[in-house]
Amino acid sequence: MANALGVPSPDKAEYMADAAELGRDYKHQLLLSLDLRHGDTVLDVGCGPGMDLPVMADAVTTSGRVIGVDVDPVMVAAARSLLDYYPQVDVRQGDAHALPVDDGTADRARMDRALQHVESPSDVLAELHRALKPGGLLRIAEPDWDALVVDGDLEMNRAFNRFVCSTMVRNATIGRRLGRLAREAGFEVEDVRAATTVLRDFPRADYTLALTRNTERAIRAGAIERADGERWLADLREGGFQASVTIFLLSARKPL
Numbered sequence: 001m002a003n004a005l006g007v008p009s010p011d012k013a014e015y016m017a018d019a020a021e022l023g024r025d026y027k028h029q030l031l032l033s034l035d036l037r038h039g040d041t042v043l044d045v046g047c048g049p050g051m052d053l054p055v056m057a058d059a060v061t062t063s064g065r066v067i068g069v070d071v072d073p074v075m076v077a078a079a080r081s082l083l084d085y086y087p088q089v090d091v092r093q094g095d096a097h098a099l100p101v102d103d104g105t106a107d108r109a110r111m112d113r114a115l116q117h118v119e120s121p122s123d124v125l126a127e128l129h130r131a132l133k134p135g136g137l138l139r140i141a142e143p144d145w146d147a148l149v150v151d152g153d154l155e156m157n158r159a160f161n162r163f164v165c166s167t168m169v170r171n172a173t174i175g176r177r178l179g180r181l182a183r184e185a186g187f188e189v190e191d192v193r194a195a196t197t198v199l200r201d202f203p204r205a206d207y208t209l210a211l212t213r214n215t216e217r218a219i220r221a222g223a224i225e226r227a228d229g230e231r232w233l234a235d236l237r238e239g240g241f242q243a244s245v246t247i248f249l250l251s252a253r254k255p256l
Helices: 014-020 024-033 053-060 073-082 121-131 155-167 174-184 202-211 213-220 226-237
Strands: 041-043 065-072 087-092 106-112 132-143 188-199 243-253
Touching: 024 106, 024 132, 024 188, 041 053, 041 121, 053 073, 053 087, 065 073, 065 202, 073 087, 073 213, 106 121, 121 132, 121 174, 121 188, 132 174, 155 213, 155 226, 174 188, 174 243, 202 213, 202 226, 202 243, 213 226
Parallel strands: 041 065, 041 106, 065 087, 106 132
Antiparallel strands: 132 243, 188 243
C-alpha cells in the first residue's frame, strides 16, 4: 500500500506487532501499573489487533471483563480472530471520541500509543473519564516524536523530526502533554514517567521508525533536499547506528 505521495506503507497489523515487540519493556510497565484483579472490567481503547487483550483477560479471569475498542474494522476483525478462547473478552468497533460503553463501566482503562492519532485528545480523555467508575484507574502510554534522537547529522535529525511532527502524526508531541490534559479532563494525576528504548539495528529501526519512508516523503514534500536526505540515510546504514524513542507513561485516577 502507498500513501498519497506514492511511498509504500507497511501492513498495519504487522507494523503494530513489530513496534510492540520493540517496546516490550514499557508495555510491561503499562500492564503492571493497571493493577488488574480478578473480576475487574478493563477498557482497552485503540486495542489494534488485540495483542495485549489475552494478558489482561488472564489477569481479570472469567469473573471479569476486557473490552477492546478500535475504530478500524480490520483491526477489530483481527482482534476477534485471536480471542476464541477468552469468553470474558468483548471487542467492539467504535470511535474513541464516543466510546461504545455505558457511564461508569470500567474499573481500569488504558490507551497504548493511540491518543497520538485522534482528532481531539481532550474529548477522548473526557470519554475515558465518563467510562470509568469513580476511583477507576487510567493508564496511557504515548510517544513524543520531537524527542526522537538519531546519532549522526544533528540538523537532519531535527529536519526529520519537524516533518514528522508537522505532517505525519496528528498529535506528535502528545506524550509531554499527558499530565496537563489528564488534569484538565478531571483526573487526579498520580505519576508521569518516561521510558526510553535504544535501537542499534538500522533495518529494524528503519522499519519501525519509518526513517527511509518518511525521509522520502519529506523530500517529495520539499521539506528536505534530496541530496541531504539520501546522504543522511546512507550514513545511517553504514554502521554504528543508534537511535532512541521516548514513551511517556501516565498514571491517573478518576476521583471518588
